[in-house]
Amino acid sequence: MPAKILDGKLRANEIKRCLKKEIIRLRDSLGCVPQLAALQVGGETPFSVYVNSQKKVAEEVGIEYRLIKLSASCAEKDLIGNILSLNDDESISGIILQSPLPGRFDMVRLSSFISSDKDVEGINPENKGKLLLNSYKVVPPTASAVMELLAFSGEELKGREAVIIGHSGIVGKPLAMLLLDRLCTVTVCHIETYKRGLLAEHIKNAEVLVVSVGKPGLVKGEWIKEGAVVIDVGINMVNGKIVGDVEYDKALCRASHISPVPGGVGPLTTVILMRNCLELFKQQINAR
């Protein structure tokens, strides 16, 4: 039996409906709605598609979206000044620094200036630390989207053998913390695992497999354990077609559940960004 498809678009639409309803309710009772501020340095890039998608989803759910464009040549202190005044602005619920920043900027340093109460991407050190402490307000959207799809599969996580391929600070590492909190046994693999030829061996034991590398065809279909839940975070362009990191067609015959690319993790990420924004908005209202 082929795997059940974890349809990210479907789940994203369900979440959008809930968000919309809740934001209407809050608007009616409080007279205000969440507002997400996005700081973009420089002009249009291939990544502007993300900005447009944020704008569109924000509109759909009723979140105000304020895009602030700084010139490509702006100084670090200008960018920090903008972050600080957004921190102070009570009408702003969440702040996002659009990637990629020009190469001279240090994203980790800059993210530490975003108030942890408005850090909608969960990227500043304090919010990252709360992942280790199991006391987080918001989770980085991509890691959160993976957890959302795992929940959507309906499979129990406790005690499962989970394998994460990729150890980035925004996906692999946060996800390792989240899956440990759900009491999976967690293995994190990466380029050195691959170089030693041990990747297949780890994947063959994975009951839950999350792949976030950005290398098409990295995970062979025959490596997938029968009945595994497979989440593919990779987004790669091959011959004008978007594909993930997993050999999808072959994996489909072995997994119990699999997320497609496109249409899996991707559509959820922006919606979860909005959910984080609403979450922070509510916390700010409660703290007033």
Place this chain on the structure above:
Amino acid sequence: MPAKILDGKLRANEIKRCLKKEIIRLRDSLGCVPQLAALQVGGETPFSVYVNSQKKVAEEVGIEYRLIKLSASCAEKDLIGNILSLNDDESISGIILQSPLPGRFDMVRLSSFISSDKDVEGINPENKGKLLLNSYKVVPPTASAVMELLAFSGEELKGREAVIIGHSGIVGKPLAMLLLDRLCTVTVCHIETYKRGLLAEHIKNAEVLVVSVGKPGLVKGEWIKEGAVVIDVGINMVNGKIVGDVEYDKALCRASHISPVPGGVGPLTTVILMRNCLELFKQQINAR
């Protein structure tokens, strides 16, 4: 050939000598030395042995140690008030909240009041987050002691299969981040791994094994992979004798390096606390 013993006392003495030398040099050039403030709530407990050991090691290396005792019945706001005034006190380089606090206190919440510049145990959320971001100033002492013993073994870490038993926020999780940064493939096991009977299987593949559970004899000697580096963080009292979590005598015949209990991780932890304190002192001086 039996394993080489990773003698924590020996390494601790080497580090102490370096610290002492550097602190004398700084005192002569700056006219001041680091000062560590320890907040203790309530009277003597079996854990007072740690306070005494901190005091002794601080004295040995030339760090001033200020113990502040609050009554067992003190309010949370008094404790927070003490933390905040130590944050503001320029003569204080590092702050430590002695464990255990009376049960009504929330350690995670309280640790977030310690300035991240004075958080000598690396436990507040911002410093924990820097572990995910690979941009830390100081590392929680026990996790750091494990890394120190691994370095002391002289074994290359890159590409190694590392297995951590125990997923606590002060040892297992930080250590997972540190070993990933050293490009180990990292597996974190815990009680659910054990319950499913998969612990032995993971341990049999471990080239680097760190055990931090607190259950004597948990890791059977015959599970140890030939040539593995084994670090035992467990401290258990059995028939009046202190033992670790690993069947030491049997493991000794299989491992290439092993840390004993007592005399492995333990003696290093307090010394690394002092090294963290010196590190923070130097950063504070540079920032003035």
